Amino acid sequence: MSPPDTSTTSSxxxxxxxxxxxxxxxxxxxxxxxxxxxxxxxxxxxxxxSPEGRAYYEAIENLPAGSKILLSFDFDPPSxxxxxxxxxxxxxxxxxxxxxxxxxxxWPQGPQQAEKALASALLDTLFKDKKLEYGVDYANLGxxxxxENVIKKMNSDIPSTFPSDYKGNATASLPIMxxxxxxxxxxxxxxxxxxxxxxxxxVQFCVDRSGSKMIAGNTAVQAPENYQYFHSGQLKGLLAGMxxxxxxxTVSNQPGKGVSFMGAQSVSHLIVMLFVILGNIAYxxxxxxx
Amino acid sequence: xxxREIPLFITSAVGFIFIIRFFIPHEPFGSMEDTASSWIxxxxxxxxWLGVLNLLKVSLDKIYKKEKGWxxxxxxxxxxxxxxxxxxxxxxWESQSAGDxxxxxxxxxxxxxxxxxxxxxxxxxxxxxxxxxxxAFFIASASFRxxxxxxxxxTLLLLSGFVVMLGGVPIGNVxxxxxxxxxxVSDIADWVRNxxxxxxxxxxxxxxxLGIISTSLRLILGVExxxxxxxx
Numbered sequence: 001m002s003p004p005d006t007s008t009t010s011s012x013x014x015x016x017x018x019x020x021x022x023x024x025x026x027x028x029x030x031x032x033x034x035x036x037x038x039x040x041x042x043x044x045x046x047x048x049x050s051p052e053g054r055a056y057y058e059a060i061e062n063l064p065a066g067s068k069i070l071l072s073f074d075f076d077p078p079s080x081x082x083x084x085x086x087x088x089x090x091x092x093x094x095x096x097x098x099x100x101x102x103x104x105x106x107w108p109q110g111p112q113q114a115e116k117a118l119a120s121a122l123l124d125t126l127f128k129d130k131k132l133e134y135g136v137d138y139a140n141l142g143x144x145x146x147x148e149n150v151i152k153k154m155n156s157d158i159p160s161t162f163p164s165d166y167k168g169n170a171t172a173s174l175p176i177m178x179x180x181x182x183x184x185x186x187x188x189x190x191x192x193x194x195x196x197x198x199x200x201x202x203v204q205f206c207v208d209r210s211g212s213k214m215i216a217g218n219t220a221v222q223a224p225e226n227y228q229y230f231h232s233g234q235l236k237g238l239l240a241g242m243x244x245x246x247x248x249x250t251v252s253n254q255p256g257k258g259v260s261f262m263g264a265q266s267v268s269h270l271i272v273m274l275f276v277i278l279g280n281i282a283y284x285x286x287x288x289x290x
Numbered sequence: 291x292x293x294r295e296i297p298l299f300i301t302s303a304v305g306f307i308f309i310i311r312f313f314i315p316h317e318p319f320g321s322m323e324d325t326a327s328s329w330i331x332x333x334x335x336x337x338x339w340l341g342v343l344n345l346l347k348v349s350l351d352k353i354y355k356k357e358k359g360w361x362x363x364x365x366x367x368x369x370x371x372x373x374x375x376x377x378x379x380x381x382x383w384e385s386q387s388a389g390d391x392x393x394x395x396x397x398x399x400x401x402x403x404x405x406x407x408x409x410x411x412x413x414x415x416x417x418x419x420x421x422x423x424x425x426a427f428f429i430a431s432a433s434f435r436x437x438x439x440x441x442x443x444x445t446l447l448l449l450s451g452f453v454v455m456l457g458g459v460p461i462g463n464v465x466x467x468x469x470x471x472x473x474x475v476s477d478i479a480d481w482v483r484n485x486x487x488x489x490x491x492x493x494x495x496x497x498x499x500l501g502i503i504s505t506s507l508r509l510i511l512g513v514e515x516x517x518x519x520x521x522x
Contacts, residue, residue: 024431031430045460048476051484077415078422108338112400112410119402145338146331153327156320168397220458227488228495240483243458266461268426273452275434280448283438 016285019278027275034268043263052230053247056237059188059215060093067187068100068180072202073110073117079194079219084117085245085258086217087192091121093252095130100176101138102186104162106150106197111142111166134167135174142166147197151205155182183210194219199226203234217244298512304329305510346370373414376405450486454479 063069071090075083094101103118105111118140122132132138141162144150153161158180159172171177179185189212193199199216203226207214213236218226220241229235239248242265245258304326311323349363357363380399390398399406439445456462457479466475508514 022434024434027431027434028427031427035426045464047460048463048474050476050480077418080415080419109410112407115400115402116411144331145335146327147334149327149330149334153324153331156324164397166400168394224483224487225491225495227484228492231484231488241458246460262460266459268430269455269459270461272430272433273455275430276437276448276452279434279437280439 014285014289016282017289020282020286030271030275031268034271035264038263038267039261041263042260043266045262045266047243047246047250047259047262049247049251050240050244052227052238052240053244054237054251055230056215056217056239056244057093057248057251059213059236060090060097063097063099063188065098066100067097068176068185069094069102069188069190070183070186071101071103071114071190071192073103073105073114073192074107074198075113075192075194075219076107076109077113080113081257081261082219082242082245083192083194083217084113085242085256085261086239086248087114087117088120089245089249089252089254089256089258090190090217091117092124092126092254095121095127095132095137098130100136102176102180103138103140104150105143106147106201108143111140114140115166135169136176139174139176140166141171148201148205151197151201152209155206155210158182158185183212186212188212189214191216193217194222198222199229199235203229207234217248220244294515294518297518298515302510302512305506309510342370373406373409376409380405450482454482457482 071087073087091101103111103114105114118138121127130137142165144162146153150161159177162171165171165174183189183206189202189206191199191202191214193202193216199218199222202214202216206212214234215237216226216235217239218241220243223238223240223244226235226238230238239245242258242261246262247258249256249258307319307322307326311319346367349366351357352363353360353367377399380396398404400410401407437448437451439448453475456465457476462475462479469475505514509517
């Protein structure tokens with residue numbers, strides 16, 4: 001006796017054929033739950049640190065105390081869940097090493113994101129006693145239109161490229177900018193980027209021309225096009241997406257938003273994979289019947 | 291002549307300045323490149339305004355003609371007015387710090403606590419983040435329908451995708467913790483990202499670079515003229 005055919009319902013259409021036509025709102029509901037529920041619970045998972053993530057941390061850790069760093073914020077709010085945790089953790093590590101930080105933005109929203117990351121980092125109790133001062137320990141030169149042309153011009157003269165800072169002060173009057181002419185006066189460059197202009201332009205127009213050392217934090221979508229620069233040594237370290245932020249927070253022992261968002265990302269990846277597997281089963285069952 | 295030859299001459303001259311400066315990094319080419327870069331910056335700054343004004347014109351036209359979705363065009367204009375007023379006219383209602391000139395005060399429109407910052411933090415940032423976040427939902431739905439193991443190549447892509455997705459989150463290593471050290475899912479994902487992916491990216495980047503060189507040469511030498519509004 002042959003086993004009963006469970007793949008066909010009373011209506012004549014098989015379960016898998018119906019499943020293949022699943023209403024996308026059901027998938028949306030699962031993704032919503034996968035993203036929302038883990039935010040209410042702490043899911044502790046060991047985070048493996050990639051070689052490029054460790055290199056990012058070590059590049060900063062090996063800097064001499066008091067180094068002068070240029071940071072470029074080339075992203076806007078949609079990318080902030082991935083890049084803001086990296087930026088905040090980076091500011092904290094740099095301030096711990098008493099580095100002097102100069103921030104710019106090639107995206108109009110970049111300097112405002114930098115202000116928010118700076119404000120968050122400066123709230124840390126570690127830096128309360130340090131009394132970090134604007135213009136002396138850190139400065140925000142704001143946004144400048146011109147994409148890679150700004151990067152090129154900065155190689156000649158930074159104060160003339162950014163005549164005034166985010167707050168309207170003359171750039172040359174800031175103590176932190178004393179003696180700063182071009183990239184050669186910075187010990188390191190850090191770029192947080194989610195597209196164009198971003199890390200690729202910094203590598204091509206700053207690192208290649210001035211020989212500066214650079215690390216970068218990218219969104220997960222953008223990072224694949226910049227791994228090659230890590231392998232060629234043009235980038236000394238690279239953080240990729242929220243996982244990169246979590247790796248950096250783990251290796252620098254300052255768990256924050258990156259680590260806490262990993263739970264939601266883990267569950268949502270599993271849900272997407274589950275739907276892809278079920279979709280393939282439905283596809284093959286339907287095809288075999290035809 | 292004015293409409294075609296002069297723009298062609300400017301394109302050609304600026305193009306050659308950049309090329310010569312790259313190979314001969316000495317004066318006067320350095321200053322010439324900086325001057326050309328400043329021009330480009332000014333043009334791009336105007337382009338931002340042009341884009342904004344064009345969006346306004348298109349939106350106003352849509353409202354005037356009552357085209358489909360004209361309500362959204364109204365929201366664009368209202369949003370534009372709200373954030374522009376908050377940015378440009380904020381010195382009239384925000385308190386001025388002692389010792390600040392009017393211009394110094396006006397430059398602080400983005401400061402924490404200003405109306406502009408309020409719009410940025412509580413309206414613009416959440417709305418733009420929400421728009422971007424909806425991508426996750428559409429990607430999940432599209433993957434379910436389109437990500438099929440129809441052929442060998444598609445199966446390979448599917449498996450690589452799974453490995454990278456699992457390796458990209460900590461739970462991957464937890465689920466496959468029985469794998470030997472050095473062969474964890476995150477290690478395999480790292481290999482996919484750093485070896486075959488980088489090889490493919492390099493090929494793509496070299497191809498793009500060659501394409502940019504040939505297109506740039508055509509523009510600089512005046513062979514390509516379609517950007518001037520002609521037939522090319």
